[in-house]
Amino acid sequence: xxxxxxxxxxxxxxxxxxxxxxxxxxxxxxxxxxxxxxxxxxxxxxxxxxxxxxxxxxxxxxxxxxxxxxxxxxxxxxxxxxxxxxxxxxxxxxxxxxxxxxxxxxxxxxxxxxxxxxx
Numbered sequence: 001x002x003x004x005x006x007x008x009x010x011x012x013x014x015x016x017x018x019x020x021x022x023x024x025x026x027x028x029x030x031x032x033x034x035x036x037x038x039x040x041x042x043x044x045x046x047x048x049x050x051x052x053x054x055x056x057x058x059x060x061x062x063x064x065x066x067x068x069x070x071x072x073x074x075x076x077x078x079x080x081x082x083x084x085x086x087x088x089x090x091x092x093x094x095x096x097x098x099x100x101x102x103x104x105x106x107x108x109x110x111x112x113x114x115x116x117x118x119x
Contacts, residue, residue: 060082089115094111
């Protein structure tokens with residue numbers, strides 16, 4: 001299994017459980033690892049044969065920008081489902097970071113894996 005990855009994708013969303021959080025957009029960061037087979041793209045050197053990470057980033061950025069969830073868990077699950085559906089991925093690992101959520105931590109968040117690595 002090969003993996004296409006995106007590191008520290010910068011996003012903004014209305015996210016949080018407190019009233020003040022529901023009135024602002026907050027920065028988020030996402031790391032993605034998506035299972036794919038790169039052999040066809042490597043042989044052809046054509047983007048049409050590759051998992052287009054630019055398209056993945058655009059899709060996720062638009063989804064997150066339009067979301068208004070309370071929990072990072074809910075947002076992460078929605079993003080994972082979107083990637084699995086839209087890009088026919090068999091497996092992914094997604095880390096969603098909410099920087100500055102705690103005064104004494106650089107970030108909080110969640111890491112989820114969905115799908116099967118053995119396809």
